[in-house]
Amino acid sequence: MNLKPPRWVASIILIFCFALILAAYPVAQATQDTPPRRMLLTIMSTSDLHGYIMPLDYTKNAPKDHGLAKIATLVKQVRQRNPHALLLDSGDTIQGSPMAYYHARVDNRPIDPMMLVMNHLRYDAMAIGNHEYNYGPQVFTKARGEADFPWLSANTLLKGTDQVYTKPYKIIKMPNGLRVGVLGLTTQFVPRWEDPKNIQNLEFVDVVQAAKKWVPIMKKKEKADVIFVSYHGGLEHKIGPNGEIIPLPESDGENQVYQLATQVPGIDVILAGHMHVPIADVRVNSVLITEPNKWGSHLSVVDMKLIQSHGKWIVQEKKAQLLEASRVQPDPGVLKLIESYEKQTQEFLDKPVGKIQGDMTVKDPMYTRTHDTALIQFINRVQMEASGATISSTALFSNDIRGLPSDVTVRDILSTYIYPNTLKVIKVTGKDIKDALERSATYFQQNNGSDPIAVNPIFEYPKPQHYNYDMWEGIRYTIDVSKPEGQRITELTDMNGQPLDMNKEYEIVLNNYRAGGGGGYNMFAGKPVVREVNVEVSELITNYIREHGTVQAETDGNWKVVGAKID
Numbered sequence: 001m002n003l004k005p006p007r008w009v010a011s012i013i014l015i016f017c018f019a020l021i022l023a024a025y026p027v028a029q030a031t032q033d034t035p036p037r038r039m040l041l042t043i044m045s046t047s048d049l050h051g052y053i054m055p056l057d058y059t060k061n062a063p064k065d066h067g068l069a070k071i072a073t074l075v076k077q078v079r080q081r082n083p084h085a086l087l088l089d090s091g092d093t094i095q096g097s098p099m100a101y102y103h104a105r106v107d108n109r110p111i112d113p114m115m116l117v118m119n120h121l122r123y124d125a126m127a128i129g130n131h132e133y134n135y136g137p138q139v140f141t142k143a144r145g146e147a148d149f150p151w152l153s154a155n156t157l158l159k160g161t162d163q164v165y166t167k168p169y170k171i172i173k174m175p176n177g178l179r180v181g182v183l184g185l186t187t188q189f190v191p192r193w194e195d196p197k198n199i200q201n202l203e204f205v206d207v208v209q210a211a212k213k214w215v216p217i218m219k220k221k222e223k224a225d226v227i228f229v230s231y232h233g234g235l236e237h238k239i240g241p242n243g244e245i246i247p248l249p250e251s252d253g254e255n256q257v258y259q260l261a262t263q264v265p266g267i268d269v270i271l272a273g274h275m276h277v278p279i280a281d282v283r284v285n286s287v288l289i290t291e292p293n294k295w296g297s298h299l300s301v302v303d304m305k306l307i308q309s310h311g312k313w314i315v316q317e318k319k320a321q322l323l324e325a326s327r328v329q330p331d332p333g334v335l336k337l338i339e340s341y342e343k344q345t346q347e348f349l350d351k352p353v354g355k356i357q358g359d360m361t362v363k364d365p366m367y368t369r370t371h372d373t374a375l376i377q378f379i380n381r382v383q384m385e386a387s388g389a390t391i392s393s394t395a396l397f398s399n400d401i402r403g404l405p406s407d408v409t410v411r412d413i414l415s416t417y418i419y420p421n422t423l424k425v426i427k428v429t430g431k432d433i434k435d436a437l438e439r440s441a442t443y444f445q446q447n448n449g450s451d452p453i454a455v456n457p458i459f460e461y462p463k464p465q466h467y468n469y470d471m472w473e474g475i476r477y478t479i480d481v482s483k484p485e486g487q488r489i490t491e492l493t494d495m496n497g498q499p500l501d502m503n504k505e506y507e508i509v510l511n512n513y514r515a516g517g518g519g520g521y522n523m524f525a526g527k528p529v530v531r532e533v534n535v536e537v538s539e540l541i542t543n544y545i546r547e548h549g550t551v552q553a554e555t556d557g558n559w560k561v562v563g564a565k566i567d
Contacts, residue, residue, distance in 0.1 A: 037308040042085035047273030048294040050096025059415040069330035090273030091129025091232030127184040127230040152184020155210035181224030225313040234275030261287035281320040349411035354545035358553025361403040374553035380473035389509035391474035421511035423533035441488040443469035447564035468519035482563030
């Protein structure tokens, strides 16, 4: 039997196939000619807001160009040109301002004011900062639960496990299918500063190692097209001759932006924080780095142009700028939203506490740090009385501190002692005390003996660290800034003039930050804790003045700075 089809059937099949090819050709040609898909991705970022919503200097109760109310206006402006712009924060959010203090310590029942406003502004995610832990786990957990967005920290684990405490990252799906990955990281130095009871179930691992673990997961498993790292940590850098920012590879582990950019493949942008500096747009290993200063003075805005090729989004261009809060008015909706919080805060701040007889004000911060003044002696005396220790140290934390006027209010005290520190009495040797004084003395530049005294630049930039210069009570000492570092303490005795025994043990009282070795005071780390005073120093000061009614401003001249021209 002949099964071969007739010739005419084969011809029909051939014609049909040819027609299919012709029909398909225009489609293929059209696909080839269709312009590729493009998009503009905009990411806005804040950091180190520290509870500042109102555009106010609470110390003077005067207008100030910062705060989330002004940032809200900038956010609206950015969303007008790109409605799908995302909004992130890099931590240190719920602690710092008097409003934040009042909410945490006086009336914690309402929703956290920062979470209230950030929800209103539709934040997409927030990295956890070191100061989030300052008010303890109850305040932390409550604020986190009130947020409509995740708190991220991939390197904060439950102690003894590999389990991330909160969430490591968030994947945000854009309307056109783009998948944006946001990885949260927190400076691993938290245990060096924080009261152990506030983080007793947590451990903080190296941020670079955490990023190396999670970025590939975000890329491969979650199919993230771009990766943003929201990191509560900064870029170590110096300023060049033309004012440019020069990144530095060196790091002690506190600020590791450079290491993240050079050691972790796949990162497109790092949204930095913690260092309280404005960085508009710096590149390290092609990674864009930006930081928006502190307290809502700036908003970082990253614009990223992408093109889709063979189903994959490719970054063609990325750039960042800082928008200044000083250029806009505060958003009326935000001011209305926190009206009751602000009213309660102001009433609390204006409560009278007592009187100062004499002068405890700060007219010149450098003078206060080079002379035994009544303000510093008073704070040390309060610490000594509250703790029972006979030796104490404290600092003038900021150049903005104005001290205590004759009629003292709560505002004056919170503006003078600005951190929620408690106290610890630790046991140290005389050598530890001398080493700590030598560490403090590095605050000053070496002097030839006749030039005016000057601050060592590393204490001023990139992040001001005036809080790391301590002044002591209960001992007598002299700092000679004409001598090399490590050799500047030329006199060190007890109050009776007897030399401090380098091998003898002494009980000293310090705030919890310093007692743990914070600020480079490694000689205190791990020392035996004799007693703890779990009342914040600002409250101790308030109680002391209230109990005494009037406090006399006094100095005993127990320390001095020499070797320079000092007014």
